[in-house]
Amino acid sequence: SQQGEEDPQALSIQEGENATMNCSYKTSINNLQWYRQNSGRGLVHLILIRSNEREKHSGRLRVTLDTSKKSSSLLITASRAADTASYFCATPLSGSARQLTFGSGTQLTVLP
Amino acid sequence: DGGITQSPKYLFRKEGQNVTLSCEQNLNHDAMYWYRQDPGQGLRLIYYSQIVNDFQKGDIAEGYSVSREKKESFPLTVTSAQKNPTAFYLCASSINIAGGYEQYFGPGTRLTVT
Numbered sequence: 001s002q003q004g005e006e007d008p009q010a011l012s013i014q015e016g017e018n019a020t021m022n023c024s025y026k027t028s029i030n031n032l033q034w035y036r037q038n039s040g041r042g043l044v045h046l047i048l049i050r051s052n053e054r055e056k057h058s059g060r061l062r063v064t065l066d067t068s069k070k071s072s073s074l075l076i077t078a079s080r081a082a083d084t085a086s087y088f089c090a091t092p093l094s095g096s097a098r099q100l101t102f103g104s105g106t107q108l109t110v111l112p
Numbered sequence: 113d114g115g116i117t118q119s120p121k122y123l124f125r126k127e128g129q130n131v132t133l134s135c136e137q138n139l140n141h142d143a144m145y146w147y148r149q150d151p152g153q154g155l156r157l158i159y160y161s162q163i164v165n166d167f168q169k170g171d172i173a174e175g176y177s178v179s180r181e182k183k184e185s186f187p188l189t190v191t192s193a194q195k196n197p198t199a200f201y202l203c204a205s206s207i208n209i210a211g212g213y214e215q216y217f218g219p220g221t222r223l224t225v226t
Contacts, residue, residue, distance in 0.1 A: 041219055042219050043155075045214050048211075098162060098206060104153055104154040
C-alpha cells in the first residue's frame with residue numbers, strides 16, 4: 001500500500017550546495033510529511049504541509065506541494081555534512097488519517 | 113525528558129525462538145505503531161494501536177503479535193512463524209498537530225536471527 005515515492009533514490013552534493021528531492025503520490029491527501037533518518041536511527045519529523053498550502057519553510061528547509069500533480073519537493077539550502085541522511089515523504093492512508101505510508105526514501109550524502 | 117524508548121538496540125536470536133521487542137513512550141500519545149525496515153527500503157507497517165486494548169494489523173502482520181495493556185507500552189513479539197525476521201524494527205507514536213498525525217519514532221531495534 002505504498003503511496004509516496006521519492007526521487008532520486010540517491011543524491012550526492014558538496015557542502016554549501018542546495019539539495020532537492022521529490023515525492024510523488026497516487027491518491028488525494030490532506031497533508032504530506034517529510035522525515036529524516038540518520039543511519040541506524042529512528043526517523044525524525046521535519047515538516048508537515050497541508051493540502052491547502054503550496055509552500056512551507058522551516059529553517060533551511062523549504063517544502064512545496066502541488067496537489068494537481070500529486071507531488072511535493074523538499075529543498076535543503078546551504079547543505080552541511082550533518083544533513084547526510086535518508087529523507088522520506090509520508091502521506092496518510094486513505095480512510096485512516098492516523099496511518100502513514102512511507103516511500104523508499106532519498107539517500108542524501110553531503111561531502112565536506 | 114519525553115520520548116520513545118526501545119530496547120534492546122541489538123538483539124540476536126536463534127531460528128525457531130520467539131522474541132519480544134520493547135517499546136515504551138511517555139508522551140501520552142494514544143496511537144502507537146510498529147514498523148519493519150529492510151536495508152535501503154522504506155517502512156512497512158506491522159501493527160498499530162489507536163487506544164489501549166485495541167490494535168489492528170498492518171501490511172505485514174503475519175508472524176508477529178502485539179499487546180496494548182497500557183497506554184505507555186506496545187511490545188512486539190516476533191514469532192517463529194515469521195519467515196524472515198532479520199530486520200530493523202521501529203516503534204512510533206503519534207499526535208494530531210496542525211491537521212495531521214505527526215509520528216515520533218524510537219531509536220529502533222536491530223534483530224538478527226540465525
